[in-house]
Amino acid sequence: MKPIDKKIYLASKSPRRRELLRQIGVEFELLLLRNDSPRGPDVTEEVRAGEAPLDYVVRVASEKAAFAQRLVMHRHLTLRPVLAADTTVTVDGKILGKPASLQEAVEMLERLSGRTHQVLTSIAVHHWDMAEQITQVSQVRFATLSKATISAYCATPEPYDKAGGYGIQGLAGQFVEHIHGSHSGIMGLPLYETAALLRKVGLPLI
Template sequence: MTIILASASPRRYDLLTQVGCKFIVMPSSVIENNEQAMLPHELAVLQAKEKALDVFSKVQTHDVVIGADTIVVLDGQVYGKPVDKNDARSMLTSLAGKEHQVITGIAVVTANEIWKDFVVTNVRIGDIAAAEIEAYLTTGEPMDKAGAYAIQGMGALFVESINGCYANVVGLPLNKLSELLKKAGVKLL
């Protein structure tokens, strides 16, 4: 049995490696669509499941595939990864001085079953000056992150508080993932 991470995210790779998980990376070819008419947590779980199933269809039936999708939600609006610098600027401006939710959907797929769940973490971003946003944009860091910031990078300078799972904000809630993997017969410890 091989554990496969259906994601090219370096943050997810780092988180799984940090807890000693032996796995391989096989990115999904599913294109994220944050415009679907459903509740945000349902969207994150659906996209995680689609990514995991996409990869599972290409591997051995005894393998275990992990799919994940992280979104940011502010006042009911879903923010995925910014499409360009203007989009990132708009996201950061909207998040400044407010609390938002980071939701990660997770799916663990085996030949016999699909386990799925989600985690919500509340994050408050402090006030951010326009010049700080511009300086942050020039680093390139916001461009492949849901909500256009990296809590594990320079984006941490904007985070005033967090209530919930830190690893969720990075992109993979390890505690919830461990629960789902145990159900699939995989123990990380």
């Protein structure tokens, strides 16, 4: 069924995703999921035992979209498409989440230095009885980073709210020798795939 207006609900706290949606002219209202409710997070982002990075990112994005859609129904909100996404960085089959400390951030950058890693972003859009999802994978090659460079970068606020401990749109852009994939996907929302999903659920885009 077609959306009744040109807005969507965005189930994400990421300021980068908001910027990217605005870039392609998508209007949205935030529908934020809780991480600290008395009963725990609305959607857990813990990696399950033996869970592969691709399975993880697909599951989390899907669960976020499904939970957000249930909130829309429960709160009797205007029916619109709900978009959720999840991004993870992986190298050697290991998921690198958001560093919780300076030491973790340094260790992540040391692991990525001089190597190619993968950035996986899965986008899920739910609307009425439709559930559409696409996962985009980018290959990112980092230059070899000196200890001084890693230390200086990790002394900034930039690494600590980002999967893999870096933001390609910020200071860490100078570390990237080559990418094969989607620059916006590495930021957290691949725009080509996102636009395709929104068109599928009836949102008009140029």
